[in-house]
Amino acid sequence: MEEQVLTPEESLLVIQAMINKAKETVADNSYYFLLWGWLTFIACISQFVLKVIINSPYHPVVWSINIFALIFSLVHAVKQQKKQHAKSYVDSALDYLWLSVMLSFMLFGFVFARLGWQDCYTFYMLLYGLGSFVTGRLLKFPPLVWGAVVCWLLAIITTFTSFNVNMLLCALAIAVCYIIPGHLLRSKYKPQ
Amino acid sequence: MFKELDPILHSQLRLAIMSLLISVKEAEFTFIKEKTNATAGNLSVQVQKLKEAGYIDVTKEFKDNYPNTTCHITQQGIKAFEEYVKALQEYLKVGQSR
Numbered sequence: 001m002e003e004q005v006l007t008p009e010e011s012l013l014v015i016q017a018m019i020n021k022a023k024e025t026v027a028d029n030s031y032y033f034l035l036w037g038w039l040t041f042i043a044c045i046s047q048f049v050l051k052v053i054i055n056s057p058y059h060p061v062v063w064s065i066n067i068f069a070l071i072f073s074l075v076h077a078v079k080q081q082k083k084q085h086a087k088s089y090v091d092s093a094l095d096y097l098w099l100s101v102m103l104s105f106m107l108f109g110f111v112f113a114r115l116g117w118q119d120c121y122t123f124y125m126l127l128y129g130l131g132s133f134v135t136g137r138l139l140k141f142p143p144l145v146w147g148a149v150v151c152w153l154l155a156i157i158t159t160f161t162s163f164n165v166n167m168l169l170c171a172l173a174i175a176v177c178y179i180i181p182g183h184l185l186r187s188k189y190k191p192q
Numbered sequence: 193m194f195k196e197l198d199p200i201l202h203s204q205l206r207l208a209i210m211s212l213l214i215s216v217k218e219a220e221f222t223f224i225k226e227k228t229n230a231t232a233g234n235l236s237v238q239v240q241k242l243k244e245a246g247y248i249d250v251t252k253e254f255k256d257n258y259p260n261t262t263c264h265i266t267q268q269g270i271k272a273f274e275e276y277v278k279a280l281q282e283y284l285k286v287g288q289s290r
Contacts, residue, residue, distance in 0.1 A: 006204055008283040011197075014204055015211045015277070021227045022215030082256060085223035086216045 025088045028189035033182030044171035101131040121166040125155035132177040147177030195279045200245045213265040221261040
């Protein structure tokens with residue numbers, strides 16, 4: 001870019017061009033949706049199999065899979081940070097959003113451990129929907145927004161159904177609001 | 193009477209750098225170089241001028257054992273950029289009404 005005297009029109013074009021180039025600067029977050037989506041989906045189905053079909057009292061153990069998801073997420077975040085050459089305000093907002101969602105999940109764990117796990121799926125699904133909806137709006141990516149809406153509707157349904165059915169409804173919710181949008185998001189960022 | 197356009201911003205490369213930095217939270221030197229298509233030498237000079245004017249902050253650190261320069265816009269830079277855009281709009285308004 002050479003130095004030259006600019007007219008007001010040219011100045012405006014420079015500003016417009018650079019702002020448009022900066023707009024493309026949002027990191028690919030599909031990894032997290034696919035990782036957490038698939039692991040949560042597997043956990044829901046496994047818990048259903050253990051609790052309803054095998055009648056095992058150890059069915060909640062499947063959720064220890066979250067520890068692996070957390071470790072993989074942290075490793076990926078460090079790698080991504082090394083590759084990323086600019087941080088947008090959207091990236092920053094997403095960091096804070098998912099940090100608060102993760103902390104809420106942990107606090108819910110504490111609350112349910114004290115009050116009982118009967119309605120846990122309803123609240124977890126509301127949180128899945130919240131994260132998905134805000135991310136979808138920030139990235140201007142409708143599949144995440146619609147996935148969140150479906151997730152919230154399923155959360156309402158869980159108030160009418162039993163815990164056993166709620167495990168399957170949660171698996172469905174996670175497929176609609178994390179897994180499917182996650183794959184669509186990945187294909188959007190994949191170089192053509 | 194027209195407001196004079198800020199001479200620090202009224203340069204193609206410096207304006208490009210500021211437009212990029214106002215859109216992101218922070219950006220590395222390599223990112224700015226890639227987006228502006230400027231040479232490293234010219235970019236260094238213009239980044240230094242913006243830094244001396246107090247419009248951007250420059251942080252130098254090591255990333256994977258290589259020196260890495262990160263820039264972000266300051267409050268003073270945001271104000272100057274907004275005033276520059278306002279002044280531009282005034283010029284353009286007069287141009288259109290002629």
